[in-house]
Amino acid sequence: MTNSNGTLSTAEKVNKSLQKRYRAEKRFRAYGISAIAFGLLCLVVLFTDIISKGHSAFFQTYVKLDITFDPTEMGVDDPTDANQLATADYDSLIRNALKEQFPEASGRRDRRALYAVVSNGAAFTLREQLKENPQLLNQTVPMWMLADDDIDTYVKHRDDAQGDTFAGRISEKQMGWVDTLIDNNQVESRFNTTFFTSGDSREPEQAGILGALVGSLLTLVVTILLSFPIGVAAAVYLEEYAPQNKFTDFIEVNINNLAAVPSIIFGLLGLAIFIGFFEMQRSLPLVGGLVLTLMTLPTIIISSRAAIKAVPPSVRDAALGLGASKMQMVLHHVLPLAMPGMLTGAIIGFAQALGETAPLLMIGMVAFVVDIPGAITDPATALPVQIFLWSDSPERAFVERTSAAIMVLLAFLISMNTLAIWLRRRLERRW
Amino acid sequence: MDFSQIFMVMAATIAMTFFLGRYRALKLGQATGGRKSLNSLPTYYGSLMAMWCGIPCFILLALWMMFDDVIISQAIMQELPQAVLELPTNERGLIFNMISNTAENGARAGAEPYMVAAAERLQSLRETSQLTLIACLASLFLVIMLVVWAKMSAKTRARSQVEKGFKWLLLICASIAIFTTAGIVFSVLFESIRFFQSVPLTEFLFGLEWSPQMAIRSDQVGGSGAFGAVPLFAGTLLISAIAMVIAVPAGLMAAIYLSEYARPAVRSAVKPLLEVLAGIPTVVYGFFAALTVAPFIRDTGGLIGLSVSSESALAAGLVMGIMIIPFVSSLSDDVINAVPQSLRDGAYGLGATRSETIKQVVIPAALPGIVGGILLAVSRAIGETMIVVMAAGLAANLTANPLESVTTVTVQIVTLLVGDQEFNSPKTLSAFALGLMLFTITLVLNYVALLVVKKYREQYE
Incomplete structure (x- = not known):
């Protein structure tokens, strides 16, 4: 193999460099693997972070107190009179119960700290109780009441090593009282139904996502009802009817551009056109749905076109050959065959719309809405916007609620995407 | 009754005309020797009828919804006292909002008499407008329906007309992308032009400082951000x-x-x-x-x-x-x-x-x-x-x-x-x-x- 004059042959050169080349090969492979590992690691970190922060929000601390329904204190002599029940002073009952249990708290400051142990929403619980059982008047009964969010946070993290991180919001004395309550078995952690059954609130322990969830669903319904038919119609036009001319090209250029326009620009459009020009109200699911429709339309048109394209031309020819008109061919043959593909694309588009926040901020869906919206013309907020609003709140209890709301949102998104994948696997035909 | 209810009733009525058109086609067919003598399938006659009755009514409703508020508020504004009319635009808008609140929720204590009067007038104008709308819609609908009913014959090329309408509908849906782009461009452009009237373009593009705090009053000194x-x-x-x-x-x-x-x-x-x-x-x-x-x-x-x-x-x-x-x-x-x-x-x-x-x-x-x-x-x-x-x-x-x-x-x-x-x-x-x-x-x-x-x-x- 060696040349007579002593220089290396090509084969030897190659053999010599092989080691180096194989090392380069291994390195390159390792880069690829580490890139994927990085991506997956981010995914895992993100999910663990959200879940570890949010899981505790599904439980809520309750405090048991012996409440005496004292008629003079409340100002109620007839517990069946709705008017009296509505104006009665329930807070003083709670205060009395707390004072009785912890007589050592004296002075205005201590008292106030003591009263802050129970949520100020607990009065409503008492009112409901009294409304249901009027015979409670003049009786002393043990009642479970919603604890304040700071107390809740303290109870949840009492055993953590870093428990003192949020001690700032609750005083030594309050801690002592809560510890006594825990020792007396007067503290209980229950499933947090409030979180799923009420609207927003300034008090974390009374805040829930139902209002935002309903707002999101109403917005989504408007989006689905408008964008799916319009998107499919546009796709049918472009695939089956459109002549090859400048106008068609113009439509296509516009659709492709809109697909890449940042979502916040659609918010500006909604603000200027729907609210500025048509003078619609702010924060309506109707307006939100309109804006999200415009935003998702390009996605839906593009995926529907792909689905229509996948239907083989022979199907069209067969239909036309048997005497079907063009409309009959489209409605009876092409659309049913393309439907699974169109639905898959559309569901993915709707999932995007459900998670979208920025355009909704622009049209004022950031308002503080306590009531649960009942129609598309009621002021509402949306789940992603609620997450944004809560994440701005300083209370630690809102951090866990934000994470929990994210978990709910992600659950919706994941189930929508799973549905899309299932539909594709189940119904899509290969030609 | 508000617009959404009117819309629902109208949509339901127009859906009914589909059956009416189909019935008419079948009758026509019987008269001239069976369904085969019809130009198109009976369902196309139904769709044709619904199409002809629906489109004008929806256009009328849409136009009404767009202009009714503007016209009514103009009418109310003209009747307000001279002092109010001379106020700047945004304060007049505020007063109009108060009037419409009064009209919807009843007069609050201490409301000025001219406001209560205007609110009553607003309320009655709104009611009149709605009644007129319903009357207009109903008569338009009836006229068109009767005309279509009378003109329909076995030779009417129903299918080709419906298909043409279908194609136009698809075209309109496809054009929404153009309208959206135009809407974005115009909404952003118009406001930007107004902005560049008060702040020069070069300052915006090349200025090194961003602090958009603006003066609260227009005559405030040094308040331009x-x-x-x-x-x-x-x-x-x-x-x-x-x-x-x-x-x-x-x-x-x-x-x-x-x-x-x-x-x-x-x-x-x-x-x-x-x-x-x-x-x-x-x-x-x-x-x-x-x-x-x-x-x-x-x-x-x-x-x-x-x-x-x-x-x-x-x-x-x-x-x-x-x-x-x-x-x-x-x-x-x-x-x-x-x-x-x-x-x-x-x-x-x-x-x-x-x-x-x-x-x-x-x-x-x-x-x-x-x-x-x-x-x-x-x-x-x-x-x-x-x-x-x-x-x-x-x-x-x-x-x-x-x-x-x-x-x-x-x-x-x-x-x-x-x-x-x-x-x-x-x-x-x-x-x-x-x-x-x-x-x-x-x-x-x-x-x-x-x-x-x-x-x-x-x-x-």
Whole structure:
């Protein structure tokens, strides 16, 4: 193999460099693997972070107190009179119960700290109780009441090593009282139904996502009802009817551009056109749905076109050959065959719309809405916007609620995407 | 009865005309010798009837809804006292709002008598308008229905007319994309022009200071804010650059590994997992950036003696990069897969290793597509809103230090427009000018990206 004059042959050169080349090969492979590992690691970190922060929000601390329904204190002599029940002073009952249990708290400051142990929403619980059982008047009964969010946070993290991180919001004395309550078995952690059954609130322990969830669903319904038919119609036009001319090209250029326009620009459009020009109200699911429709339309048109394209031309020819008109061919043959593909694309588009926040901020869906919206013309907020609003709140209890709301949102998104994948696997035909 | 109820009743009535038309067609058929003598199937006659009755009625309703409020408020305004008419426009608007509140919820104590009178007048005008509308709709509907009923014959080419209508409907739906683009351009452009009337374009484009606080009163001295957008664009570029530094290598390498090395089983497991990252809403990334990544970076920086802002550009950019990884990887995956296998086989045949083939054959062949994908990713990063709103700062610092807090174009748009605002102040209008810039930049990036990709496509097909 060696040349007579002593220089290396090509084969030897190659053999010599092989080691180096194989090392380069291994390195390159390792880069690829580490890139994927990085991506997956981010995914895992993100999910663990959200879940570890949010899981505790599904439980809520309750405090048991012996409440005496004292008629003079409340100002109620007839517990069946709705008017009296509505104006009665329930807070003083709670205060009395707390004072009785912890007589050592004296002075205005201590008292106030003591009263802050129970949520100020607990009065409503008492009112409901009294409304249901009027015979409670003049009786002393043990009642479970919603604890304040700071107390809740303290109870949840009492055993953590870093428990003192949020001690700032609750005083030594309050801690002592809560510890006594825990020792007396007067503290209980229950499933947090409030979180799923009420609207927003300034008090974390009374805040829930139902209002935002309903707002999101109403917005989504408007989006689905408008964008799916319009998107499919546009796709049918472009695939089956459109002549090859400048106008068609113009439509296509516009659709492709809109697909890449940042979502916040659609918010500006909604603000200027729907609210500025048509003078619609702010924060309506109707307006939100309109804006999200415009935003998702390009996605839906593009995926529907792909689905229509996948239907083989022979199907069209067969239909036309048997005497079907063009409309009959489209409605009876092409659309049913393309439907699974169109639905898959559309569901993915709707999932995007459900998670979208920025355009909704622009049209004022950031308002503080306590009531649960009942129609598309009621002021509402949306789940992603609620997450944004809560994440701005300083209370630690809102951090866990934000994470929990994210978990709910992600659950919706994941189930929508799973549905899309299932539909594709189940119904899509290969030609 | 409000508009939605009128709409429902009308839609139901028009749906009924379908059956009416079909019935008419069947009758006509019986008279002339069975269904076969009809030009089209009976359902087409039904659709034709519904179409003819529906379209004019819906147009009338839409026009009415658009103009009825304007006309009524004009009428009310004219009857207000002279003193009110001389007020500036926005105060007059306020008074009109009070009047319409009074009309809906009843007079509040202490309301001025002219307001109560105007409210009553408003209420009665609204009722009249609604009754007139219902009467107009009903008569229009009846007239058209009778005409169509009378004109319908066995020879009416119902199918071809319905199909023409169907085609027009599809065309209108397809044109919505054009209307949307036009709507974006006009809404952003008009407000921007108004903004540039008070702030010169050169100051906006080249000014180095951004502080959009405006005077509360128009005669206030020294209250005109500074509207130099350079710090915003610098901040946007800084954060986007950090994001691309993360996303491009990671996304590209992931795509190469998945399409060239990974076994099909690994590929089909890992690819959807990576795409989950793309499906997570941006508000979730924002939360993650603001509450987990930013404190982590600040604390780590503190450990090694760096002072890191708690709203550092690094945190926002890093998380944005994570968000964009799947975007880059799926776009590159497509173009890498589009490189013909024969090129790879040629390289293997010459003795190249796999990585050499990829580096010297596949990547150069796929380069235009990859560059196009990266440009699209950059445009995504520039337009991204929630991550930066939640994790980046508000202070417009002109800096290239990723550890400091910067602000971006999208953050400013959100802060300027969220909440109540006047439509006329330069502060609000500047948000639209920023929007115009953002729209233009992303449009240009997308256009260039598509050009690059198109050029590539022609090479192999």
